[in-house]
Amino acid sequence: MNLQQCLDVVQTLFEGRLPQASELSSFIDACAPDAFSGPVPAEAAAMESSFLAEAGLSERVFEPAPKENSLSPDDARHLRDVLFNCARRRAQEHFGNRIYIRGLIEISNICRQNCRYCGIRAGNAQAERYRLSPEQILECCEHGYGLGFRTFVLQGGEDAWFTDERLADLLRRIKSSWPDCAVTLSVGERSLASYGLLRQAGADRFLLRHETADPVHYAKLHPAAQSWQNRMNCLRALKACGYQTGAGFMVGSPWQTTDCLVEDLLFLRDFQPEMVGIGPFIPHAQTPFAGFPSGSVERTLVMVAMTRLMLPFAMLPATTALGTAAGDGRERGILAGANVLMPNLSPREARARYRLYNNKLSEGAECADNIRELRKRIQATGYEIVVDRGDFKSC
Ligand code: SF4
Numbered sequence: 001m002n003l004q005q006c007l008d009v010v011q012t013l014f015e016g017r018l019p020q021a022s023e024l025s026s027f028i029d030a031c032a033p034d035a036f037s038g039p040v041p042a043e044a045a046a047m048e049s050s051f052l053a054e055a056g057l058s059e060r061v062f063e064p065a066p067k068e069n070s071l072s073p074d075d076a077r078h079l080r081d082v083l084f085n086c087a088r089r090r091a092q093e094h095f096g097n098r099i100y101i102r103g104l105i106e107i108s109n110i111c112r113q114n115c116r117y118c119g120i121r122a123g124n125a126q127a128e129r130y131r132l133s134p135e136q137i138l139e140c141c142e143h144g145y146g147l148g149f150r151t152f153v154l155q156g157g158e159d160a161w162f163t164d165e166r167l168a169d170l171l172r173r174i175k176s177s178w179p180d181c182a183v184t185l186s187v188g189e190r191s192l193a194s195y196g197l198l199r200q201a202g203a204d205r206f207l208l209r210h211e212t213a214d215p216v217h218y219a220k221l222h223p224a225a226q227s228w229q230n231r232m233n234c235l236r237a238l239k240a241c242g243y244q245t246g247a248g249f250m251v252g253s254p255w256q257t258t259d260c261l262v263e264d265l266l267f268l269r270d271f272q273p274e275m276v277g278i279g280p281f282i283p284h285a286q287t288p289f290a291g292f293p294s295g296s297v298e299r300t301l302v303m304v305a306m307t308r309l310m311l312p313f314a315m316l317p318a319t320t321a322l323g324t325a326a327g328d329g330r331e332r333g334i335l336a337g338a339n340v341l342m343p344n345l346s347p348r349e350a351r352a353r354y355r356l357y358n359n360k361l362s363e364g365a366e367c368a369d370n371i372r373e374l375r376k377r378i379q380a381t382g383y384e385i386v387v388d389r390g391d392f393k394s395c
Contacts, residue, residue, distance in 0.1 A: 030070045032076070083302065084301065103149035106350055113189075119286060130353050150182065150390070155187070208231070248275075280322060301333065334383055341374065
């Protein structure tokens with residue numbers, strides 16, 4: 001694909017139309033040819049075969065696409081600039097220069113699941129486990145309210161202690177103490193009845209990344225007990241219960257191809273989530289993916305920008321993973337069309353133990369206590385952090 005054809009794709013996206021899947025794939029490769037930040041380890045092929053066999057799938061061996069840099073590095077940079085400018089313009093049409101903040105409270109790092117990329121997976125015997133008490137969570141909300149947060153995100157592993165009754169009680173206590181605040185849950189896969197009950201108890205939003213829209217790729221990232229179909233069913237159940245629903249995916253996860261990313265875009269277009277979290281894959285030392293390279297920051301930014309053009313009203317965070325992978329990742333995320341930041345409100349000792357991947361940021365501007373530093377950094381990019389629930393609005 002030459003530069004003019006690539007610019008035509010940006011124009012098509014800017015006009016609210018979606019190009020053909022093959023054009024999208026060539027466009028992503030032209031914008032950000034490197035999928036990974038380093039070489040894929042030698043054992044990747046054997047791992048892939050064994051994971052596919054575990055899932056009962058026929059072999060489909062990943063081959064990193066041969067580098068066909070259709071554009072020179074200068075042209076690719078120019079193309080990314082045009083794409084990010086368009087995404088930024090689209091975001092500014094709907095949100096002005098406002099950036100919404102959510103206070104992230106990591107309520108438990110105990111999890112029954114075994115996602116292969118995650119540092120707090122059940123199989124990681126070295127993870128130091130913790131669970132916040134309801135009182136500790138309420139203290140975090142109180143502290144966060146004083147700092148200007150009007151959304152609290154309760155995020156945790158799939159911890160059986162958090163039954164429907166306990167979570168519902170907690171939600172009611174939060175909503176009665178801070179009725180002007182929104183509560184987002186991010187507590188994994190549950191039943192339709194559970195999602196319904198928690199919604200009635202006051203939860204406004206729910207984040208559940210789809211991780212990959214390609215079921216074969218999903219089977220490589222998760223053990224056979226965790227099904228792609230169930231993840232999709234859960235996402236549909238959340239929408240049916242009336243949540244503002246968040247999907248999302250990692251960029252550069254092991255065995256991800258450009259076509260996987262196109263599948264993700266097509267899924268987002270069909271599902272129309274109200275929120276989308278997109279961050280680079282970053283390995284964790286105590287997981288099966290320890291030896292894999294991180295995903296590319298440029299490719300992540302390209303996916304954020306394309307998502308913004310496809311879903312103009314969506315709430316798109318500049319994710320912690322983006323800030324971890326690049327010192328200025330949050331700012332670059334905003335300049336590529338993101339409009340949300342999620343500083344960490346968890347108690348300091350919990351933050352250090354909620355290690356989803358290596359070197360995960362939880363200090364500095366990532367820490368809610370340093371909201372003034374974050375405000376300054378965001379102001380320097382021409383944006384303003386606002387005190388607002390930041391609900392999804394479709395016009
Ligand atoms: S990604 Fe979530 S569900 Fe999977 S192991 Fe980690 S905390 Fe558990």
